[in-house]
Amino acid sequence: MRRALLTLPFALLLLLFLDQPSHYFPLPATTTTSSTTGSSSDGGLSSFFRPARPISGHAHLHSPTVQSFWRLLRDELFRLTPAVDPIHQPDDGKVTGEDQAPENLDNHPRPSLIYLDEITKTTLRTSHDAMLKFARGQASSELPFQVRTRGIVTTAGGSYFGMVVVSLRMLRSTGSKLPVTVFLDTHKDYDPLVCGEVLPDLNAECVVLSDLLDTAPPSTPLLRYQYKVFAILFSPFQEVLFLDADAFPAHNPDQLFDTQPYKSTGLVTWPDFWVSTASPLIFDITRVKAPPLAARKSSEAGILLYDKARHATDLLMALYYNFFGPDLYYPLLAQGAAGEGDKDTFLHAATVIGAEWYDVKSPVTVMGRWLNDTWHSFGMKQADPAEEWNINETSKLDPGKTLNDLHQSTLKTARPFFIHNNIVKFDIERILEPGSALFDINEAGHLQRVWGPQQDVIQDFGYDVEQVLWTELIVTACQLMTMRDCRRMKDLAAGVLAVP
Ligand SMILES: *[C@@H]1O[C@H](CO)[C@@H](O)[C@H](O)[C@H]1NC(C)=O
Numbered sequence: 001m002r003r004a005l006l007t008l009p010f011a012l013l014l015l016l017f018l019d020q021p022s023h024y025f026p027l028p029a030t031t032t033t034s035s036t037t038g039s040s041s042d043g044g045l046s047s048f049f050r051p052a053r054p055i056s057g058h059a060h061l062h063s064p065t066v067q068s069f070w071r072l073l074r075d076e077l078f079r080l081t082p083a084v085d086p087i088h089q090p091d092d093g094k095v096t097g098e099d100q101a102p103e104n105l106d107n108h109p110r111p112s113l114i115y116l117d118e119i120t121k122t123t124l125r126t127s128h129d130a131m132l133k134f135a136r137g138q139a140s141s142e143l144p145f146q147v148r149t150r151g152i153v154t155t156a157g158g159s160y161f162g163m164v165v166v167s168l169r170m171l172r173s174t175g176s177k178l179p180v181t182v183f184l185d186t187h188k189d190y191d192p193l194v195c196g197e198v199l200p201d202l203n204a205e206c207v208v209l210s211d212l213l214d215t216a217p218p219s220t221p222l223l224r225y226q227y228k229v230f231a232i233l234f235s236p237f238q239e240v241l242f243l244d245a246d247a248f249p250a251h252n253p254d255q256l257f258d259t260q261p262y263k264s265t266g267l268v269t270w271p272d273f274w275v276s277t278a279s280p281l282i283f284d285i286t287r288v289k290a291p292p293l294a295a296r297k298s299s300e301a302g303i304l305l306y307d308k309a310r311h312a313t314d315l316l317m318a319l320y321y322n323f324f325g326p327d328l329y330y331p332l333l334a335q336g337a338a339g340e341g342d343k344d345t346f347l348h349a350a351t352v353i354g355a356e357w358y359d360v361k362s363p364v365t366v367m368g369r370w371l372n373d374t375w376h377s378f379g380m381k382q383a384d385p386a387e388e389w390n391i392n393e394t395s396k397l398d399p400g401k402t403l404n405d406l407h408q409s410t411l412k413t414a415r416p417f418f419i420h421n422n423i424v425k426f427d428i429e430r431i432l433e434p435g436s437a438l439f440d441i442n443e444a445g446h447l448q449r450v451w452g453p454q455q456d457v458i459q460d461f462g463y464d465v466e467q468v469l470w471t472e473l474i475v476t477a478c479q480l481m482t483m484r485d486c487r488r489m490k491d492l493a494a495g496v497l498a499v500p
Pocket residue numbers: 361392393397398399400406
């Protein structure tokens with residue numbers, strides 16, 4: 001990117017100018033009176049009024065309220081750090097494919113590969129009990145956010161930065177108007193051109209999380225997976241659609257906040273391909289009954305809908321599981337299965353709190369293409385929760401039915417709504433490098449569409465979302481890359497779209 005030409009002092013100067021009250025969208029009063037009955041920063045009547053001074057994500061992060069809340073949290077996490085050794089997978093134990101996708105869900109036992117002695121279990125339980133008390137107490141009512149605001153939040157630190165512009169353009173192409181906060185890990189990720197010019201034009205704003213964390217540094221530095229919960233917690237919005245940097249909707253997501261199942265639950269999660277591979281120990285330590293394996297898939301967590309007013313307590317528990325994730329809770333929740341990381345921390349937190357939430361039942365499906373008789377995966381599709389809700393309402397599925405029954409029934413699944421390019425990433429900085437899958441040619445010597453034949457894409461999404469993707473890739477390349485790369489992207493797009 002041209003970013004190399006711009007110097008650090010200039011970047012810092014631009015950052016000062018970002019502190020402007022711009023990205024604020026008040027909600028219509030009628031839709032929120034029922035959804036803010038939970039805890040909110042003001043509580044009571046005042047929560048129905050607009051904040052006196054609408055502020056940006058940057059100003060929110062730099063406000064004394066947010067900084068003192070973080071200091072409170074940091075001190076509590078430090079105080080509750082369990083004095084135990086990091087949990088390792090046993091050398092001889094491994095979660096198998098059968099554990100992740102058992103033939104018969106109902107009879108399959110939970111894999112149990114981690115052993116902890118009684119002292120360790122007691123130490124973990126004591127710390128967890130204390131965190132639960134803290135999260136249920138004052139902390140949840142003091143979680144700072146701008147009451148009655150909605151927005152989209154993403155994390156784009158490090159190598160994820162190159163994807164976020166394409167994802168944002170795809171988001172805007174659906175007609176979405178909600179403001180976007182892009183969380184960067186540190187100032188090293190801050191690109192003056194993208195953060196200063198490109199994103200503001202897309203009603204998006206870069207926010208640097210280390211600005212907050214450095215005011216009260218955590219005991220250990222954070223890793224990539226841990227950033228997500230921080231981004232949700234410390235974004236300015238009350239209601240958040242979280243998207244991984246490589247995920248975007250194919251339809252306007254703004255109305256998801258006004259429809260079921262979000263309206264009645266305030267938390268919606270999307271499924272992974274696999275079932276839970278959590279160790280039985282996690283339920284013992286956190287004192288909840290293990291749900292049947294068939295109850296739901298493990299969660300994918302690249303896409304989440306949260307109302308922080310209704311879910312402050314479980315979000316704080318999710319922070320705890322992520323803060324102690326790499327050493328303790330990630331292994332306990334996944335035991336080394338595919339995608340070990342933050343993915344099940346949000347669902348587990350909601351389970352422990354007994355919070356209401358909705359997990360999308362329509363299975364995640366793969367996105368990709370056949371090329372030379374071989375399947376190439378690019379990413380995945382996640383379903384429309386509102387349509388799924390309506391299908392269930394009209395088909396009157398028995399209340400007792402589980403995910404397993406749903407798969408076996410003839411029930412229609414909802415249309416795909418989100419695209420998550422977790423395999424071949426549309427990273428504008430790398431996409432034109434030699435060896436990029438986009439340049440693959442088929443037996444006929446032609447370039448090929450990445451998401452399959454046009455008619456199938458239209459059937460899935462109602463329009464040719466791949467055509468839009470190429471349009472946005474061209475705009476992005478021509479804005480951020482060299483003239484030569486701009487021309488190469490145009491040629492590539494023309495070649496790919498030449499064959500329907
Ligand atoms: C379908 O709706 C019923 C009744 O509203 C509810 O109890 C049930 O859990 C729903 N099923 C799914 C799969 O959402």
